[in-house]
Amino acid sequence: MSVKFYFTLKKPKAGLSPSFPKDGLFFKGKNGSTVILIHGLTGTPHEMRFLANSLNKAGYSVICPRLAKHGEPLEILKHAKWQEFYETVRQTLLQIDTTVHPGPIFVSGLSMGALLGLLLAEEFPDRIAGVSCLSPTLFYDGWNTPWSRYLLPLAYYTPIKEFFYFKEEPPYGIKNPAIRELIHRYYEKATINNLENVAKYGYPYFPVKLLCQLLTLVKYLNKKLPNIHTPVQLIQAEEDDMTSMKNSEFIRKHIRSEIKELILLFNSYHIITADQERDKVAHHLEDFFNRIRNKTYLPAKNISETNVCPV
Numbered sequence: 001m002s003v004k005f006y007f008t009l010k011k012p013k014a015g016l017s018p019s020f021p022k023d024g025l026f027f028k029g030k031n032g033s034t035v036i037l038i039h040g041l042t043g044t045p046h047e048m049r050f051l052a053n054s055l056n057k058a059g060y061s062v063i064c065p066r067l068a069k070h071g072e073p074l075e076i077l078k079h080a081k082w083q084e085f086y087e088t089v090r091q092t093l094l095q096i097d098t099t100v101h102p103g104p105i106f107v108s109g110l111s112m113g114a115l116l117g118l119l120l121a122e123e124f125p126d127r128i129a130g131v132s133c134l135s136p137t138l139f140y141d142g143w144n145t146p147w148s149r150y151l152l153p154l155a156y157y158t159p160i161k162e163f164f165y166f167k168e169e170p171p172y173g174i175k176n177p178a179i180r181e182l183i184h185r186y187y188e189k190a191t192i193n194n195l196e197n198v199a200k201y202g203y204p205y206f207p208v209k210l211l212c213q214l215l216t217l218v219k220y221l222n223k224k225l226p227n228i229h230t231p232v233q234l235i236q237a238e239e240d241d242m243t244s245m246k247n248s249e250f251i252r253k254h255i256r257s258e259i260k261e262l263i264l265l266f267n268s269y270h271i272i273t274a275d276q277e278r279d280k281v282a283h284h285l286e287d288f289f290n291r292i293r294n295k296t297y298l299p300a301k302n303i304s305e306t307n308v309c310p311v
Contacts, residue, residue, distance in 0.1 A: 017195035020071030031059035032103030038113030042203040054282035078207035082217035104129035121230040144241035166206040173270030231259035237268040
């Protein structure tokens with residue numbers, strides 16, 4: 001990532017990118033159970049589409065909401081509060097019709113989405129049957145994060161947060177060369193408020209102001225982790241370029257769930273929902289949810305590509 005200064009007095013017009021799904025994604029399933037998928041900060045429901053299709057084929061109804069103000073110009077999104085993002089997923093849960101979907105409800109989120117999923121489980125322990133955290137992001141401490149991240153606490157208390165952005169640089173959280181090249185073609189020439197391909201690839205710039213919101217969310221969640229007793233699965237790439245394994249280990253250590261497991265991937269970076277092992281991620285989600293649904297929970301098997309660390 002590189003840091004970019006951007007200042008403008010021009011107010012952007014509100015409105016979604018034409019191809020951004022206004023209400024997110026929804027797929028009706030057949031087994032009565034529902035999975036809420038939560039995309040990442042400055043991400044898009046598109047990054048969860050592979051998992052949504054896979055889980056739906058396995059019988060699950062899948063809802064992937066559009067987080068508040070995502071799809072809007074970045075100058076609008078950057079003023080969002082983390083509470084608005086959480087309220088999006090909270091309302092998604094409350095609007096599930098249990099007469100139509102009578103089975104267990106699960107949640108899985110990518111990066112910041114994983115944190116929102118944990119908050120949902122803490123607030124609604126009787127409604128959320130299990131949480132799968134994908135590349136959870138408490139600390140930006142991966143091998144491709146800039147030294148300037150250490151200045152974030154300073155930015156939080158000064159006006160600097162209004163005008164600075166992180167410009168996404170390769171590998172964009174993606175290890176797969178072909179996918180990474182597609183993203184690079186867009187990000188290389190994209191301007192801050194260009195929404196042309198945001199629905200497909202996410203925002204090429206990351207407002208420092210939103211990172212300050214993430215820090216506030218993390219502080220809030222850390223106080224709630226000991227209250228979580230819901231079954232939790234953590235999946236993270238050993239080579240995650242944005243967040244180290246410290247993130248998953250921290251969550252596993254501080255939650256009080258009797259059922260919790262940590263799965264490592266060895267051929268992916270941060271966006272594991274779309275990278276080279278996305279099929280394995282989908283398999284582990286389905287397997288975890290099925291074991292809970294069928295009340296046959298056993299720790300996931302330790303196979304050659306995956307190191308599973310159950311409690």
